[in-house]
Amino acid sequence: MLEIKNLHAKAGESDILRGLDLTVSAGEVHAIMGPNGSGKSTLAHVLAGRPGYTVTAGEVIYKGKDLLGLAPEDRAREGVFLAFQYPVEIPGVSNVYFLKAATNAVRKHRGLPELDALDFLSLVKEKAKIVDLDEELVKRSVNEGFSGGEKKRNEIFQMAVLEPALAILDETDSGLDIDALRIVAEGVNRLRGPERAMIVVTHYQRLLNYIVPDFVHVLVDGRIVRSGGKEMALELEERGYAWLEKEPAAAAGR
């Protein structure tokens, strides 16, 4: 589904990604771990198309297409979803309207009929349950006045509604207490499926107790220096990242 080859990218003026390789197939969950500043969030943003990042070398092939050549909205319509580390508060814009507009933009792109208000509302009711999101929040302004946990649940709720093929979760666990983490992780797990791939970016192993990955990759200095199975996360938890930072890039991209 996704093939990242020798990806080099800058955030502003600084080189962050320095030759990253990663292959993700449908049905797989890949965890990207690494110390602060290793390029985890840059990878997530580059894949989603956030302005301010420049790809200087390499390519990203998504479903056979050049992902980097697509505008952010076209990536979303093609099934790429980024759950933000810091979801943006948008005063005045109704959550439910925004999500309906997004859903219909995606459906239109896929050649599906647009949902009317009634159909969409029942979809919202169904999906809000997945992350135990209060329906009142759905009617409010996008993320405005939401607690940290509510914002993250709103991200997963949006993901549930939009049903992406490739979901990228950027530090979805940051700032969550254990109960909120469990709810969010459970929501994510319910969205796992043979057609859907996930990239879970996290600094902590804790999240991976709840979202058990198929593969774990360690990102150091903009490169994947080690890849392994889920048990590697535990090893990292025990030993930290320091020992890997000294190793040259090895066994990258699984």
Added chain:
Amino acid sequence: MTAIAEERDAYRASFERFAAAHAGSDPAWLRERRTAAMARFVEKGLPTARDEAWRHTPVAPLARPRFDPADPAARPPADALDRLLREGFRGSRLVFVNGRFSADLSSPGRAEAGIEVASLRELLRAQPDRVEPWLGRVCAGQVSVFADLNAAFAEDGAVVIVAPGQVVREPVLVAHLSAGNGNPSVSYPRSLVVARPGSECRVVETFTSPNGSSSLVNAVTEVVVEEGARVDHYKLQQEGEDQLHVAALAARLARDARLFDHSLALGAALSRNDIDVRFDGEGGECALHGLFVLDGRRVADTHSRIDHARPHCSSREHYRGIVDGQARGIFNGLVVVRPGAQKTDAFQMNQNLLLSRQALVHSTPQLQILADDVKCKHGSTTGQLDPAALFYLRSRGLSEPAARSLLTWAFASDIVRKMDVEPLRRIVERHLQAHLPGVSSLAEAVS
């Protein structure tokens, strides 16, 4: 300077002809007030770019030596009124064409009990002294020379008087339609709203004209809110792209009186609003809300002055501007707290959104505090659409234009939602819908 003297002489000569023609019909008190207003104008003259209050406003188009009186027999476009009515105004309405009452288009009779809704011209004829206690006494030289010109020349406008204790639910529509023939002409609508003690009413004034009628509307609205009364005043300015619009709103609030003013500036080449509110009694409350939406080379200017002349009053002012193209917005808000006006609570905020590199806003909130036990705050921000919010929306599949439209509308809606007159909200939505591609329903889009 010669040009200015010339304009002054032209206005003076024009006034002499006007006064002679009205000598037989106007009551003496009105003749006196007209003459006094003209004297103020002659003394002050038209503003120039050197006047502080006009520093950022291109005053030249307003200072043309001659505007002919607008033709009161002109016919506005056939659908001009329907475009307002079909949004659902159901109360009584007064319609003015080029400043002159149109009996055919109006239906003042549908007013509820306890409220008088009339044309000023007709009222002066039928009961010459009915408006004497108020007309020209609220807006009496303190606002601008254009208001003085209006006081000198105004012949017609809306009069709304609500009897003590009456609560009128249905908004009164005062529709000012302009119909020009392309020649520079001027009209002077003058309206008066009086809410007697304990009464409540809502008045919606609209100013609309087709593109291509390049005339000057010089309007004045006086609002008298007596003890414990409440007035909600709404103004929609949606004039054609060549139109010049200068208006003053002057209000006096008695003890425990409340005024809620909402102003929408969506059209005209140049529009200037002067707002002057004075608390004459304790416990008064006022809110001034405004939105200007400008594109092309339009200019919209709001100068407001809220005079806390008495203690224990509160004022809220919130203006937002959306400026695109090479347009220019000007906001100048002054809050004066006089000596002894203790426990004043004043809040003032101006926020502007610039949609292009050439768009410009001059924002000057000012506090002048001469009492020591008060709570006053003000602020001003001017910026562009938040790139983080834009990306967030696009990352979910919204196109860039749709994302920009949605954020722009959300910015505007903060002011629009405060307007408690649904037909007016629909007019704004319709106006913005035309300028904001990619949002299927503005009404649904905001929370």
